[in-house]
Amino acid sequence: MFQFIDNGSVTSVQGIQAAGINCGIKKSKKDLALIYSDVPCEAAGTFTLNKVVAAPLVLSKNIIQQKKKVKAILVNSGNANACTGAEGYENALKSQSYCAEKLNVKSSEVIVSSTGVIGQQLPMEKFLKGIDTIPSMLSTCDGVDAAEAIMTTDKKKKSYAVKVQLSKGEITIGGICKGSGMIMPNMATMLAFLATDAFIEHDLLQHLIKEAVNNSFNKISVDGDTSTNDMVILLASGLSDIKINPNDQDYKIFSSALLAICQEMAKSIASDGEGATKLITISVNNARTKHDADAIARAMVNSPLFKTAMNGNDANWGRILSAAGNSGANFVPEKVSIKFDELSILQPNFKFAFCEEEARKILSKDNVTISLDLDEGQESSTWWTCDFSEEYVKINANYRT
């Protein structure tokens, strides 16, 4: 029903152009991205729950809440424009209206977003000069450049697209995202910008993205911190003339495709976590309630002790049980069994007889699934995280210097 497109991006969606350039906020790396739609789009989104909210988020959240149509998304990296007071808010407004002027659209049609260091004012001269230049660089093949321009400590560009076969024809969902530190639900500190050419009314679009985010970006954690700047935006241009209606078969296909691309993005963020050497999938099964399953998975993805053991390829299942025990979830420790991929590590009543060498081999891979069976009920939950390495500390001890 849907397939990922090789080297797909937000520009895989018809009518979407993008560009990514360096405007001087960073020394030489790309630091300014623009996504542009030929036609006004319905726009939906989710935003950080941090009490400290960056200036651009205030503007962009407002656009979504007022159900305005959107034609552009302007994103800078290298400076978060957070904790910057009235001046920061003015700067966000200025960049928004200046970008609107250059694109010949309304200010309310431009979503703005920033990521980078907190507490410093944007270098406005360079920033505005960048906004001057970037519209002329827009193209239908530069989605990956835009993905590069929103990176901070990310090592890999994150760019995806899926083609979706619906009963009335084909539509596309494409997007770019970033994030590798300060990753924790809700939301993971990250940015994701998606677009589709399906026709979707605002409230349904908001419902769709909220559901998808909840089962993807809100299920990853690198370090338990959420940022002041998180946002996920989904634009729907309607250019395909294919409308998504609630509760029919196409709706189900579209929402699974949207979930798939969001999960792919979320996993790419978790596996590119600062200092990460592997992607860890946590699968908690047969819990009494969904809440219990989530609580245990959340405790695991935020346990430094579990995550350092994963870094050391150490089959220390005691730390898994102990993290689960801290979660507040309802379960009987004696009933738990644990697997690493298909290898049984722990059986009920704390029985274990696995081969340490085999366990170490599984943990040494760059992609490992840790499954817990609680034997309490029927609910399950899947989360993603990475291991915790010395490199993480190195990166974050000296972020500003």
Next chain:
Amino acid sequence: MFQFIDNGSVTSVQGIQAAGINCGIKKSKKDLALIYSDVPCEAAGTFTLNKVVAAPLVLSKNIIQQKKKVKAILVNSGNANACTGAEGYENALKSQSYCAEKLNVKSSEVIVSSTGVIGQQLPMEKFLKGIDTIPSMLSTCDGVDAAEAIMTTDKKKKSYAVKVQLSKGEITIGGICKGSGMIMPNMATMLAFLATDAFIEHDLLQHLIKEAVNNSFNKISVDGDTSTNDMVILLASGLSDIKINPNDQDYKIFSSALLAICQEMAKSIASDGEGATKLITISVNNARTKHDADAIARAMVNSPLFKTAMNGNDANWGRILSAAGNSGANFVPEKVSIKFDELSILQPNFKFAFCEEEARKILSKDNVTISLDLDEGQESSTWWTCDFSEEYVKINANYRT
């Protein structure tokens, strides 16, 4: 009203003897401690809230809950006897009754406690041989040996005592503790064993230790993980013939002295956190509610981003605000001011003009206080933690190997 005793320990309390030896659970380091009181003591304590509870805790919690009098505390390190099922429980029982036999006391007079690796059975032959030997090693000056024998990844022995002047004479409170990883309220993963020669009835003793733990051990965090084995025990022998009654002046003096020794112990644990290079005191002031003050302090002591910045001596106040914003506490970010010791780092409305070099100098010390003023009300809270270093990861990636 009270003074710390130089090189004080649990054996600074009259009638208390202790010993610490190697019995072979660890290769050569001390791994078995015994604390012994000449007379039966009232015993109070607090225990881990982790759902996964180690076998010895089940026994010891029972003794406290049944208000039994206690004459001895037997502690081994190197093996937690947690997640060890029926065999582990049998082993805990066996060690308790064997120790009671050797000391010629009742089983219910012996509190047992273990710390170390989870999920492995105790080497019972060595353990029982150790229990055979250790009573003959008891002395009134070996409190520090006992402190050494309960260490796991601790770098420093932790041993304290205070002399307390009451209206009717002098009493002493002394104790030993351990803990450097898996430290998080409630409770910090740690062990603390205290004794006093004051005469205190059981319920009052339980009330006193709970209050003291709440404002000391429950306000430290190294890595946000709580263990399966945490306990704090306070014995009161009454040998001084000085009785503590509720609500008089002596009660206030005794409880401040008890809080002081518990806080000193808690700080020693936080500053000896795995890989720690400094002790960080977090002081959140002028919050609307106690709950808000605690929530912000708790978010900070558990934020890897804040703690890695502290490791790098980086005055990254944005991470402090962001951690506070994640805490769920009620406050207005614009009203917050932040100090490092006496140096103003952030003033309201995100104003800052501090000297980076000066800030770095303060953060480079081995003891720094980070204060937040929320300007919302009158409540405050103080927590303690350490920085987060590459060394922490190194220690924990390879704990079992």
